[in-house]
Amino acid sequence: MTNEPSAHRLTVLGAGVMGASITTTALGHGVPVHLVDTDPQRLAEVGAVVEHQLRFARMMGSLPAGRETAALTTSTKPDTAFGPTVLVEAIVEDAGRKADVLAEVCGTLPPDTPIVTNTSSIPVDELAGAVDDPARLIGVHFMNPPYLIPFVEVIRGPRTAGRTLDAVTSMLAVLGRDAVVVRDSPGFVTSRLLHPMLNDAARLLGEGVASAEQVDTLMQGCLGHRTGPLRTADLIGLDNLADSLRILAERTGIDSHRPCRTLLEKVRNGDLGRKSGRGFYEYGEAQP
Numbered sequence: 001m002t003n004e005p006s007a008h009r010l011t012v013l014g015a016g017v018m019g020a021s022i023t024t025t026a027l028g029h030g031v032p033v034h035l036v037d038t039d040p041q042r043l044a045e046v047g048a049v050v051e052h053q054l055r056f057a058r059m060m061g062s063l064p065a066g067r068e069t070a071a072l073t074t075s076t077k078p079d080t081a082f083g084p085t086v087l088v089e090a091i092v093e094d095a096g097r098k099a100d101v102l103a104e105v106c107g108t109l110p111p112d113t114p115i116v117t118n119t120s121s122i123p124v125d126e127l128a129g130a131v132d133d134p135a136r137l138i139g140v141h142f143m144n145p146p147y148l149i150p151f152v153e154v155i156r157g158p159r160t161a162g163r164t165l166d167a168v169t170s171m172l173a174v175l176g177r178d179a180v181v182v183r184d185s186p187g188f189v190t191s192r193l194l195h196p197m198l199n200d201a202a203r204l205l206g207e208g209v210a211s212a213e214q215v216d217t218l219m220q221g222c223l224g225h226r227t228g229p230l231r232t233a234d235l236i237g238l239d240n241l242a243d244s245l246r247i248l249a250e251r252t253g254i255d256s257h258r259p260c261r262t263l264l265e266k267v268r269n270g271d272l273g274r275k276s277g278r279g280f281y282e283y284g285e286a287q288p
């Protein structure tokens with residue numbers, strides 16, 4: 001696999017928070033993307049979201065200068081004629097739905113096309129059971145937002161082939177991402193450490209120990225956390241965080257990983273964080 005962007009083409013499943021921003025990262029590095037979402041409304045909005053993110057990423061200097069932005073196509077079903085070199089699954093954090101979509105899509109790809117799951121917490125080998133050839137599935141846990149964070153956590157499942165790892169790390173190099181390869185496990189390294197901490201921050205808020213601003217200010221000012229745990233939770237999306245915590249609790253047997261009452265209440269009220277315009281903080285309107 002070459003380092004020429006034109007040698008790579010991504011199909012991305014899921015045009016939500018991560019699917020859109022993975023798309024921005026690829027387009028800004030000159031890699032064409034076919035973006036698929038079952039929700040036509042989301043597809044109608046996502047072009048403007050990606051444009052906004054491309055402008056922001058350029059302003060932050062996080063895209064290669066002089067590289068032409070690649071073409072984006074969208075649809076509610078994968079276009080088999082697109083011929084991706086890698087397929088990235090970034091749909092909701094639900095093991096059953098991910099397994100269904102992976103089982104369906106693998107039959108439409110040539111046998112050697114690597115499949116990436118962007119799951120936050122589901123063990124890759126659990127999802128590999130849904131793929132025709134488990135050797136071609138690998139986890140790439142892009143951080144949010146991927147066009148600003150140069151590191152990615154790569155999860156090599158016990159059945160992931162070396163050729164899959166090589167092809168995917170080569171694609172990540174074209175996207176300017178540095179891969180840290182870890183062993184498969186619920187939540188891997190980053191979600192296993194981060195998500196329970198965000199849950200505890202919400203618990204402290206619910207117990208009335210401190211306000212959201214105080215929790216974040218203490219974690220930023222005293223412990224050097226970049227954005228504060230509750231602002232981070234709002235950035236992730238509180239529905240996605242709750243789903244990931246449920247999976248962590250079920251797969252590790254650690255009951256305290258279950259999403260706390262304060263977090264569940266926010267999700268029930270539709271306060272999902274930046275993507276809905278309100279979470280632990282008010283944003284006025286939904287943020288791209």
Ligand SMILES: NC(=O)c1ccc[n+]([C@@H]2O[C@H](COP(=O)([O-])OP(=O)(O)OC[C@H]3O[C@@H](n4cnc5c(N)ncnc54)[C@H](O)[C@@H]3O)[C@@H](O)[C@H]2O)c1
Nearest residue numbers: 014015016017018037038039090091092093119120144236
């Ligand atoms: N949000 C984060 O900060 C973050 C970070 C790293 C990884 N992740 C992981 O990335 C994945 C996506 O998370 P998100 O935050 O973007 O979720 P999201 O809820 O913002 O978006 C999910 C999208 O998937 C679409 N979808 C659902 N079923 C589909 C299907 N069968 N085919 C195509 N599209 C489908 C939905 O319509 C929605 O637009 C999850 O596995 C999540 O755990 C999230």
